[in-house]
Amino acid sequence: MTTLRIENLTRRFSGQTVLRDVSLEVPSGSTLVLFGPSGAGKTVLLRLIAGALEPDAGRILIGGRDMAGVPPEERGVGMAFQNFALFPHMSAFDNIAAPLVARGVPGARVREAVEAVARLLKIDHVLAHPPRALSNGQKQRTALARALVAEPALLLLDDPLRNVDAKLRFEMRLELPRLLSGRGATVVHVTQDYREAMALGDRIAVLDEGRIMQEGSPADIYLRPATIGIAQLFGDPAVNLLDVVPAADEGVHVALSGRRLSLDPGYAHAAGRACVLGLRPEAIGFAPDPAAPDAVPVTVEAETPLNEKIVTLVVTAGGREILVSRPLGTPGPAMGPAAIRIDSARALLFDRATGRRIAPGRSAPAEAAA
Amino acid sequence: MDHRSLLERWLRGIALALVVVFFMFPILWIVLMSLQTNETILRSPPSVVFTPTLQNYAALISGRLETEAGALDIAFMSNLMNSVILSVGSVALALVLGVPAAYAFARHRFRGSEDIAFTLLSFRFAPPLLVLLPLTLYFQDLGLADTYFGLIWVYQLICLPLILWIVRGYFEDISPDIELAYRIAGHSWWATFRRIALPLAGPGIAAAGLLAFIFAWNNFIFALVLASADKQPVTVGALAFVTASGIQYGQIAAAVVLSIAPTLALALWAQRYLVEGLSLGAVKG
Amino acid sequence: MSAPLLVLDRVNKIYDPDGPNPVHAVRDLDLAVNPGEIVALLGSSGCGKTSTLRMIAGFEAVSAGSITLAGRAIHDLAPARRNVAMAFEGYALYPPLTVRENIAFALKSRRRDRDGIARRVAEIARLLEIEDILDRYPSQISGGQQQRASLARALIRPADLHLLDEPMGQLEPQLRAHLRGRLKHFIREGGLTVILVTHDQTEANALADRIAVMEGGVLQQFDSPARLRERPANLFTGAFIGEPPMNLLEAEVEARDGRIIFRLKGGAPLDYPAGELSPALLEWLRRGGRVTLGVRPHRVRIGPGGLPAQVLANQWLGDQSHVAASFAGGVIVSVEHDRVPHGPGAEIGLTIALADLHIFDPASGRAIGHGGRLVEET
Structure with a gap:
């Protein structure tokens, strides 16, 4: 059983700090997703764990052992790469067998193990082919097989689903947990796709500019994002952001197109501050009765279906654009005037100056954990 | 549409033929010369009709050259051997030194790495005459003058930068x-x-080695100054054909044919291998 | 309905027809686009969609067939005389001109008044969020910004037809949903007719009124996004359209005791009262034999009852849950819009309503019936 601990890791490249005081702990057998835009430092962090780079400060402990000065071949990790990094001059079989051969496993056992993992990944029919004769999907599966075959206690996945088409990516996303479960491996998975992060992570660490911006379960990140930036990164279409100033008389509310939108009374402490209201498209619906007090009048401008949802672009009287989404097959309004209704229990509130989320006060006990 | 492309094809064929003739003519001409006696070569007007003779080749291989002024000993075959020893030796040494160095330059950025790499390349810019005089003096003091080892050492000025810079690019890819x-x-x-x-x-590595071999083989000036008769390669040895009784064009031509044959053969053989190797997409996977 | 604006009549494209390996890139393509319509040509690379677009634009000669735009046969005209505007996949912005000059270029050549041009440029720049880079040069802006500039240049130009080649591939993900909505609104308001080429069905679904699905140079189906989803003409479009893709199940048909039973691999039966099927479909199914069944992931219902399945993965994405389960010897995928409580290993029940069932002929791939009716009846 292997726990990965990262303590105050810092790494600079020619004077530029690409990782700044990063600390993480990945419990044995769980999956941590490192999520962030390109250039956030995810890949550097993974290479530090793999041993391709040495940190300028901080420690990496794999299974309690300090990895300072330990070369990659002695860290006992498996790794899959975004560009697959297959050995071009070897067959798929030899690629997958490489970790076993290095450990001096006898030939018959190598063949057995390679064929077993290849069957699991459905590439047993292409084992004799060189990488250039494989399709993209097969290359990706070969790279995964190579990372898995020696049953490493720590598995590093560097955006392995990025370079395959949408259909394969989806298939692999559903299949990956099944491949990993039962092996008991501790997994660090790097991705830029928020869906992949939500689907595969027991925990997600959001990295930006070399810092960890938030670490938590997928539900923490999606429902209680620490900053506006994180809220924007998770969700498609992205969260709607509206500048508001909450007022606290007879409950807490914000003004929206002349209507009052009531917020959780726990937000009373934010009254009078310049805030940003974050509304996820799925937290907004169309109001059957435009005259209702909680209905906000809008103009429907366009309807754009998206992945079994229908996304509607509406504009308020004040010219604010809002995206509304609803499941495919549910009725929606025609182009032109309509009204929306906002599920204020799912609204997020951020401080406009700092960009940080404002947590509601005591009246909402469910939020206390955040 | 159709006849235009036919015309295009014709024009392209003619252009290609011209290029081939332009580049191949000297080689063809020298082969023809090597099969003639000095008299037929020098007759005026020149003619392509002649009785071919192998006497030039016979003279080169036997080592005895008959001229009007009498018999002359030439060391062409040992010159050829010297060329082989010097070129193979220096390419081998340059590969042993240059490939690991190229890997280091490609994979590790250390303080001054670019400067060192550039300094090595700058050896190719310096005119050989500039370094020759001091080198001759050093070599005489060190006892390296007129040894294979000394020559191979100096040949690193030609081979090492070439191999280092070409192979480094491949490692970086x-x-x-x-x-x-x-x-x-x-x-x-x-x-x-x-x-x-x-x-x-x-x-x-194969491409760099091949280029280095050709450069080493064709080198003239280092060997001219630093090697005496028994260590001379063919490039210097060919001077022996400029005799007191005239220039032995036939023998020179035959010597040229014999001395370019190995590099030509090597280039033709390696070309197939190189194209194959490069089109494998070796580094793409 | 008014007459179509653009008509492609049995259009063919054959590359290198006299060469050793002629490539038949587009085969007998018939396509009619109505004025004010947004049509997407959708397919994977090599399906013939780009060749089709290039033939309409005039960059590629038509090997056989005719193209008519606004009543004029245009397939023999030079590109400049077709009155077609195009946004190129490689952007093709003029490097020595600023973004503003690039966008205004098409208008200037028509000698419009200066204020009008400035107003139009400002309007489209606001729409595509490139206002603050109007005075920069193409080399100074990102790929996504170049793509938006190229879109702006094409859309602002008055033309009978606007062609967009992979118009949104490089756009920043956070902007995409907004830009799609605004573009669709802009195109509608301006009454433009647009043909866009894309390999990304999300984009085609979001923007297009009708989608022409192409594969191997052959038009597979030309229909609205909703009909492509609900009434796929064959297995290819059925499996191609939809994210996540349609679940496909092999089944043996049995008819007895007033019921129709699709016996899946491993014996699990999908069982429906025969009375709910149209007589014509019943007639077809009574012949027995093998069929391929298709059902969209969001129509696979998880709940009490139904056929037994075991959860393999349950992934919550914030607004949807994707559940993969082992079912009838294979894997079936269900999409729910709420969180699903069942973890891996849990036994669940799956129901598939007859109304959501697509029936295909496994030999030809042709669709036989949708939702209990024969294709001809729907």
Whole structure:
């Protein structure tokens, strides 16, 4: 059983700090997703764990052992790469067998193990082919097989689903947990796709500019994002952001197109501050009765279906654009005037100056954990 | 549409033929010359009709040259041997030194690495005459003058920068991830260099080696100054045909044919291998 | 309905017809686009969609067939005389001109008044969020910004037809949903007719009124996004359209005791009262034999009852849950819009309503019936 601990890791490249005081702990057998835009430092962090780079400060402990000065071949990790990094001059079989051969496993056992993992990944029919004769999907599966075959206690996945088409990516996303479960491996998975992060992570660490911006379960990140930036990164279409100033008389509310939108009374402490209201498209619906007090009048401008949802672009009287989404097959309004209704229990509130989320006060006990 | 493309094809054929004639003519001409006696070569007007003779080749191989002024001993075959020893020796040494150096320059950025690499390249810019005089003096003091070892050492000025810079580019084209993947699989640095980096840069190393061989083979000035008769390569040895009784064009031509034959054969053979190696997409995977 | 604006009549494209390996890139393509319509040509690379677009634009000669635009046969005209505007996949912005000059270029050549041009440029720049880079040069802006500039240049130009080649591939993900909505609104308001080429069905679905699905140079189906989803003409479009893709199940048909039973691999039966099927479909199914069944992931219902399945993965994405389960010897995928409580290993029940069932002929791939009716009846 292997726990990965990262303590105050810092790494600079020619004077530029690409990782700044990063600390993480990945419990044995769980999956941590490192999520962030390109250039956030995810890949550097993974290479530090793999041993391709040495940190300028901080420690990496794999299974309690300090990895300072330990070369990659002695860290006992498996790794899959975004560009697959297959050995071009070897067959798929030899690629997958490489970790076993290095450990001096006898030939018959190598063949057995390679064929077993290849069957699991459905590439047993292409084992004799060189990488250039494989399709993209097969290359990706070969790279995964190579990372898995020696049953490493720590598995590093560097955006392995990025370079395959949408259909394969989806298939692999559903299949990956099944491949990993039962092996008991501790997994660090790097991705830029928020869906992949939500689907595969027991925990997600959001990295930006070399810092960890938030670490938590997928539900923490999606429902209680620490900053506006994180809220924007998770969700498609992205969260709607509206500048508001909450007022606290007879409950807490914000003004929206002349209507009052009531917020959780726990937000009373934010009254009078310049805030940003974050509304996820799925937290907004169309109001059957435009005259209702909680209905906000809008103009429907366009309807754009998206992945079994229908996304509607509406504009308020004040010219604010809002995206509304609803499941495919549910009725929606025609182009032109309509009204929306906002599920204020799912609204997020951020401080406009700092960009940080404002947590509601005591009246909402469910939020206390955040 | 159709006849235009036919015309195009004709024009392209003619243009290609002109280019081929332009480049191949000197070689053809020298082969023809090597099969004639000095008299037929020098007659006026020149003619392409002659009785071919192998006497030039016979003279070169036997080592005895009959001229009007009498018999002359020439050391052409030993010159040829010297060329082989010097070229093979210097390319081999340059590969042993240059390939690991190229790998180091490609994979590790250390203080001054660019400066060192550039200094090595600048050896190619310096006119050989500039270094020759001091070198001659040093070599005489060190006892290296007129030795194969000394010449091979000096030939590194030609071969090493070439190999270093070409092979470095090939190493840089190999994704570091491929090497990292092999190390994570459990292989040492040295095993990774031998089993991943070297095979993948193979075509590049072959190309660099070939170029270095041709440059070394064609070198004239270093050998002229630093080698005496028994260490001279063919390029210098060919001077022996400029005799007191005239220039032996026939023998020169035959000597040229014999001396370009190995490099030509090597280039033709390696060309196939190089094209194959490069089109494998060796580093793309 | 008014007459179509653009008509492609049995259009063919053959590359290198006299060469050793002629490539038949587009085969007998018939396509009619109505004025004010947004049509997407959708397919994977090599399906013939780009060749089709290039033939309409005039960059590629038509090997056989005719193209008519606004009543004029245009397939023999030079590109400049077709009155077609195009946004190129490689952007093709003029490097020595600023973004503003690039966008205004098409208008200037028509000698419009200066204020009008400035107003139009400002309007489209606001729409595509490139206002603050109007005075920069193409080399100074990102790929996504170049793509938006190229879109702006094409859309602002008055033309009978606007062609967009992979118009949104490089756009920043956070902007995409907004830009799609605004573009669709802009195109509608301006009454433009647009043909866009894309390999990304998300984009085609979001923007297009009708989608022409192409594969191997052959038009597979030309229909609205909703009909492509609900009434796929064959297995290819059925499996191609939809994210996540349609679940496909092999089944043996049995008819007895007033019921129709699709016996799946491993014996699990999908069982429906025969009375709910149209007589014509019943007639077809009574012949027995093998069929391929298709059902969209969001129509696979998880709940009490139904056929037994075991959860393999349950992934919550914030607004949807994707559940993969082992079912009838294979894997079936269900999409729910709420969180699903069942973890891996849990036994669940799956129901598939007859109304959501697509029936295909496994030999030809042709669709036989949708939702209990024969294709001809729907």
